[in-house]
Amino acid sequence: xxxxxxxxxxxxxxxxxxxxxxxxxxxxxxxxxxxxxxxxxxxxxxxxxxxxxxxxxxxxxxxxxxxxxxxxxxxxxxxxxxxxxxxxxxxxxxxxxxxxxxxxxxxxxxxxxxxxxxxxxxxxxxxxxxxxxxxxxxxxxxxxxxxxxxxxxxxxxxxxxxxxxxxxxxxxxxxxxxxxxxxxxxxxxxxxxxxxxxxxxxxxxxxxxxxxxxxxxxxxx
Amino acid sequence: xxxxxxxxxxxxxxxxxxxxxxxxxxxxxxxxxxxxxxxxxxxxxxxxxxxxxxxxxxxxxxxxxxxxxxxxxxxxxxxxxxxxxxxxxxxxxxxxxx
Numbered sequence: 001x002x003x004x005x006x007x008x009x010x011x012x013x014x015x016x017x018x019x020x021x022x023x024x025x026x027x028x029x030x031x032x033x034x035x036x037x038x039x040x041x042x043x044x045x046x047x048x049x050x051x052x053x054x055x056x057x058x059x060x061x062x063x064x065x066x067x068x069x070x071x072x073x074x075x076x077x078x079x080x081x082x083x084x085x086x087x088x089x090x091x092x093x094x095x096x097x098x099x100x101x102x103x104x105x106x107x108x109x110x111x112x113x114x115x116x117x118x119x120x121x122x123x124x125x126x127x128x129x130x131x132x133x134x135x136x137x138x139x140x141x142x143x144x145x146x147x148x149x150x151x152x153x154x155x156x157x158x159x160x161x162x163x164x165x166x167x168x169x170x171x172x173x174x175x176x177x178x179x180x181x182x183x184x185x186x187x188x189x190x191x192x193x194x195x196x197x198x199x200x201x202x203x204x205x206x207x208x209x210x211x212x213x214x215x216x217x218x219x220x221x
Numbered sequence: 222x223x224x225x226x227x228x229x230x231x232x233x234x235x236x237x238x239x240x241x242x243x244x245x246x247x248x249x250x251x252x253x254x255x256x257x258x259x260x261x262x263x264x265x266x267x268x269x270x271x272x273x274x275x276x277x278x279x280x281x282x283x284x285x286x287x288x289x290x291x292x293x294x295x296x297x298x299x300x301x302x303x304x305x306x307x308x309x310x311x312x313x314x315x316x317x318x319x
Binding site: 007010014018021022036037040052053055056057060061064065068069071072074075078079082083085086129206209210213214216217 | 241244245277278279281282283288290293296300301
């Protein structure tokens with residue numbers, strides 16, 4: 001078959017598939033059938049946190065979140081398994097005075113924001129993912145204006161953090177087994193403290209893993 | 222309701238555009254961007270239905286998980302593409318008509 005014909009047929013098939021998807025994207029009942037908002041509201045009190053999203057992430061569907069940070073750690077390990085990237089010919093200088101003056105002065109505030117996002121996750125929008133992403137963001141800013149020589153303080157920090165986060169999560173998840181409860185089922189009285197501990201661990205783990213990915217594994221060598 | 226459906230259709234359009242580019246753009250970095258566009262479309266479809274008191278918390282959690290996974294994929298994919306481009310001087314994979 002000629003390449004052009006193959007492409008045209010592929011386009012037509014893709015268009016048909018797309019048209020078939022439209023009712024799915026618009027049909028409300030279909031979405032509601034899979035989602036469980038009301039059930040989450042009913043049992044929110046058992047989790048010790050007030051934010052529904054955090055309750056889903058770290059209590060009802062904690063296994064998903066555990067696997068997700070494991071994926072992030074796997075990406076970090078995979079990136080480090082590649083041969084080291086080409087170092088840049090020379091460091092890009094920061095010509096503008098404003099960022100190099102402003103960013104170091106804003107950085108403490110952003111670190112405060114990271115801590116706030118971590119704490120806020122228990123009662124309102126926020127949590128480990130937002131906090132971890134902001135942590136990587138402020139480190140990148142400081143790195144770009146030359147305030148810190150490498151993104152992460154020591155070789156291997158990113159990898160250690162990225163792996164330590166899921167391990168902490170796993171360890172806390174295994175604890176309930178000793179009392180006869182189910183894996184990842186935090187005891188109700190301790191739930192909020194445990195969730196905040198896990199979120200703190202995940203914040204630095206996500207910060208480290210994203211930092212490592214942002215530099216393509218080149219920073220730590 | 223109409224606004225919700227608009228978001229759903231926009232998500233579907235993003236998904237289609239991203240998927241098309243993922244298949245037909247040979248450049249590896251284009252493919253990475255395309256995969257992210259398609260993923261964003263999927264997320265929009267998942268959270269577009271506003272229920273009482275905001276989008277469904279389970280959908281939000283799913284999307285948050287999806288975003289982190291797509292960041293991990295993008296980071297690792299970019300590292301792979303960088304090594305390939307540097308070592309082979311080519312920015313495409315070997316293909317029939319690539």
